[in-house]
Amino acid sequence: MNDFTLIRDIERYLEGEMSEQERTAFEALRQSNPAVNEQVLAHRQLIQQLEQFGHRVALQEKMDQIHASMAVNDVLSVSQAPAQKKVFTISRRLVTNMAAAACIALVTSLTTMALMQNASRQKTTAQYEDVRRVLNNIQRSQNALINDMNNKKKAPANPGTYGGTGFAISNNGYVVTNYHVIAGADSIYIQNTKGEAFKAASVFEDISSDLAILKITDSTFKGQPLPYSLKPQRALRGEAVFTLGYPRDEIVYGEGYISAQTGFNGDSAAYQVSIPVNPGNSGAPLMDSKGDVVGIVTGKQTTSDGIAFAVKSAHLKRLLEEMPKDKLPKKEWNHKNRLEGMSRVEQVKRLEDFVYMVKVYN
Amino acid sequence: MKHNQNIERDRELLLGLTRNDDRALATIYTENYPSILRMVLQYNGSEDDAKDLFQEAMIVLYEKAQKGEFDLYSKLKTFLYAVCRHLWLKKLQTGSWQLALPDELSEVLPADDTNTMAEHEEKDHQFRVMEKTMGSMGEPCKTILEDYYIRKLSMQDIAEKFGYTNSENAKNQKYKCLMRLKKLFFEQYKF
Numbered sequence: 001m002n003d004f005t006l007i008r009d010i011e012r013y014l015e016g017e018m019s020e021q022e023r024t025a026f027e028a029l030r031q032s033n034p035a036v037n038e039q040v041l042a043h044r045q046l047i048q049q050l051e052q053f054g055h056r057v058a059l060q061e062k063m064d065q066i067h068a069s070m071a072v073n074d075v076l077s078v079s080q081a082p083a084q085k086k087v088f089t090i091s092r093r094l095v096t097n098m099a100a101a102a103c104i105a106l107v108t109s110l111t112t113m114a115l116m117q118n119a120s121r122q123k124t125t126a127q128y129e130d131v132r133r134v135l136n137n138i139q140r141s142q143n144a145l146i147n148d149m150n151n152k153k154k155a156p157a158n159p160g161t162y163g164g165t166g167f168a169i170s171n172n173g174y175v176v177t178n179y180h181v182i183a184g185a186d187s188i189y190i191q192n193t194k195g196e197a198f199k200a201a202s203v204f205e206d207i208s209s210d211l212a213i214l215k216i217t218d219s220t221f222k223g224q225p226l227p228y229s230l231k232p233q234r235a236l237r238g239e240a241v242f243t244l245g246y247p248r249d250e251i252v253y254g255e256g257y258i259s260a261q262t263g264f265n266g267d268s269a270a271y272q273v274s275i276p277v278n279p280g281n282s283g284a285p286l287m288d289s290k291g292d293v294v295g296i297v298t299g300k301q302t303t304s305d306g307i308a309f310a311v312k313s314a315h316l317k318r319l320l321e322e323m324p325k326d327k328l329p330k331k332e333w334n335h336k337n338r339l340e341g342m343s344r345v346e347q348v349k350r351l352e353d354f355v356y357m358v359k360v361y362n
Numbered sequence: 363m364k365h366n367q368n369i370e371r372d373r374e375l376l377l378g379l380t381r382n383d384d385r386a387l388a389t390i391y392t393e394n395y396p397s398i399l400r401m402v403l404q405y406n407g408s409e410d411d412a413k414d415l416f417q418e419a420m421i422v423l424y425e426k427a428q429k430g431e432f433d434l435y436s437k438l439k440t441f442l443y444a445v446c447r448h449l450w451l452k453k454l455q456t457g458s459w460q461l462a463l464p465d466e467l468s469e470v471l472p473a474d475d476t477n478t479m480a481e482h483e484e485k486d487h488q489f490r491v492m493e494k495t496m497g498s499m500g501e502p503c504k505t506i507l508e509d510y511y512i513r514k515l516s517m518q519d520i521a522e523k524f525g526y527t528n529s530e531n532a533k534n535q536k537y538k539c540l541m542r543l544k545k546l547f548f549e550q551y552k553f
Contacts, residue, residue, distance in 0.1 A: 007544070008537045046544055047511060052485070053492040054512030059424055062384060063417050066391045 006036070010043045128264050128309075129302045130180045131247075132164045132282045162360040165245040165284040166190060166214060167293070169230070169320070171223035173216035176316060177283030177358045178298050179205050182212050185360040190216055193251050193352045197359070204323050209269050209311050210298050211319055214358070227338040227350050230313045231292040235271065237261060243275055243297055244348065245284030246357040253348055254281075256308075258294075263309040264301065270309050271295055277308040283358060286310045291339030291347045372438040379427045391420065394442050401446075415453075419445040422482045448479050495546045503539035510536060 012018050013026050030037045164181030168174065175190060182188055182202050191197040198218035205212045235241065235258045242255045256275025263270025273286060277300045286295035295310030339347045378386025395416050402412035422445050423438075496504060502524055509515040509523070521532035 003541055004537060007541050008534075011537060011540065042548065043540075043544065046540075046547060049488055049492050049547070050507065050511045050543070053489060053496065054508065055424075055428070056421060056489055058512075059387075059421065060417070062387055063391060063420060066388050067395075067413060067417075070392055070395065 006039060007043070010040050013040070014044060014047070128299055130178070130282055130299050131277050131279050131297070131308075132162050132178070132181045161362055163246060163280050164282040164358045164360070165280065165297075166356050166358040167244075167283075167285040168223070168226060168354040168356070169213070169316075171225050173200075173221050173223055174203075175200065175214045175216065175356060175358075176296065177212055177214060178296065179207055179210045179212040180298075181282050181358055182214070182360055184362050186362045187360075188214060189359040189361075190214065191357040191359060193355075200358075204319070206319050209315050209319065211296065211311060211316060213319075213323070224353065226354060228287065228291050228293055228354075229337050230317050231288065231294050232314055232317055234261065234312060234314060235288060235294040239294075240289050241273060241275065241286050241294060242344070242348075243277075243281065243284045243286050244351055244355045245277075245281035245297065246355075247278035247280035249357070251352055251355060251357075259307075263311075264299070267309075269315045270298065270311050273297070273308045273310050274306050275308050276306075280357075281308075285351075285355060287347075287351070290337055291342070291351065292337050369437065375438065376423075376427050379424060390423075390438065394439055397439070398442070398446055415446050415449055416442075418449055422449075422478065425482060425485055426478060445478070452479075491547065491550050495543060495550065498546060499539070499543060502535070503542060506532070506536055507539055507543060 009026060013023065018026060030040060162181060164177055166175040166177035169176050188200045188202065189197045190200045198216045198221045200214040200216045202212050203215045237258055237260065239258045241258060242253065244251055244253055246252070254276045256273055258271050259274045260272035262268050263272055273295070277297060281297050282299070284297040285293045286297055288294050294313050296316060297308060297310045299309050301307040339350060375386045375390050379390065398416045399409065399412040402415060419442050423442065506520060506524065509520050510517070517529040517532050521529045524532065526532040526535065
């Protein structure tokens with residue numbers, strides 16, 4: 001039996017065109033030959049599919065018609081709408097009055113806005129405090145004095161007007177600190193833990209993120225390879241961090257954790273950090289447990305305790321990338337961290353050599 | 363009991379849809395489309411998005427009604443709304459459209475709906491295959507099959523329309539066409 005006769009028979013069988021005799025014969029064939037039976041089922045399904053296809057095409061057409069008639073109605077109602085609109089005639093006097101009222105409203109709202117902005121700015125400055133240190137009347141520690149005597153390199157006799165902290169970002173004398181530490185400086189000195197002081201100059205400042213990059217200009221300065229790197233990823237809330245800074249003449253260690261991903265007033269370039277911060281800590285590096293730099297301490301909130309802020313390291317990195325090429329420190333902040341796995345005491349010992357006191361004279 | 367009356371009315375509309383009553387279809391369409399359109403526009407969709415979404419939901423409703431086992435337990439509006447939501451989600455997942463799903467549609471669906479949607483997807487797939495197959499059929503096969511199986515014309519009419527000397531000849535032609543359709547269809551569609 002070839003395909004054609006089979007399909008004819010199936011079709012006649014399903015349509016009920018077969019005589020009683022043919023029908024019994026075909027049903028017997030269906031029973032005995034599973035292949036034929038399968039063909040019958042498939043055929044029936046095919047016809048069903050075809051009918052459903054037809055229904056759906058018809059439905060789609062009908063819906064499109066309905067849709068089109070609706071769209072026409074919509075268009076009609078829209079085009080009728082403007083005609084129904086009432087026209088107001090505005091008299092000349094009314095215009096003058098309205099203009100006067102509008103002017104008064106405008107002046108009032110502008111004044112209010114100005115006042116409000118002013119008030120909020122005042123409030124903001126009151127809450128935020130830079131943590132640079134006024135050095136005038138702070139005694140220098142004995143330790144530093146002894147170091148001074150032993151060394152030929154003398155720090156200037158004047159202890160400086162302001163002080164902050166800075167840390168090395170390259171092995172050839174580039175140091176990062178806060179802009180507010182060096183703002184308005186006549187001269188800047190960098191002093192290490194041994195008490196040696198070097199002259200430095202600001203090469204790049206970014207007021208918006210409160211960061212400044214200094215270059216040690218003294219030829220006597222000898223750099224060492226950095227044991228840490230700048231962490232490009234952001235630190236997570238709750239991550240333990242520590243800092244080294246100069247709130248006194250001696251380097252001081254502090255420990256805390258990242259408390260929020262944004263800084264003062266929702267500043268997304270900074271973290272909120274819970275860490276003891278005192279005047280002089282400005283510009284201190286914020287390190288994670290591996291000893292990588294995650295931020296730079298900038299300030300604290302005066303209205304409540306234990307809230308400090310730090311600029312994110314990613315921001316510093318972006319700043320370094322934006323710097324003019326000729327001033328650029330070598331791209332060394334990507335190298336491998338050599339502090340991982342050390343005890344904290346060891347880490348601090350190694351880090352001390354790269355964290356400097358920044359002294360500013362003006 | 364206004365609620366019950368509404369359900370009663372919806373049931374009648376649905377019965378009309380089962381009987382292929384054009385008026386019922388038009389009523390359901392015109393009464394429900396505006397709210398879907400509003401919703402889609404509100405979420406920055408276009409009018410075409412709304413039309414596609416709503417018409418597909420109508421197809422789901424139609425398929426369910428045709429099966430004859432659709433027991434309306436909620437308002438027709440609610441059902442269409444839920445289906446639209448589901449289709450929206452689907453389109454989002456397959457990346458065929460970018461419109462974010464509004465929160466108010468993220469509510470849990472009645473359990474039955476996942477079944478409905480799976481069935482619809484299967485049917486939709488069958489439809490696409492059949493559409494493609496019929497598209498690739500040549501003339502006069504396409505028209506003969508459509509005339510006989512969809513428009514339900516008699517073989518006599520078809521024979522006259524196509525100029526066959528008698529309906530037996532037309533039938534033979536139809537069998538040949540069926541053979542081709544069957545072959546093409548089952549090549550692409552596997553059960």
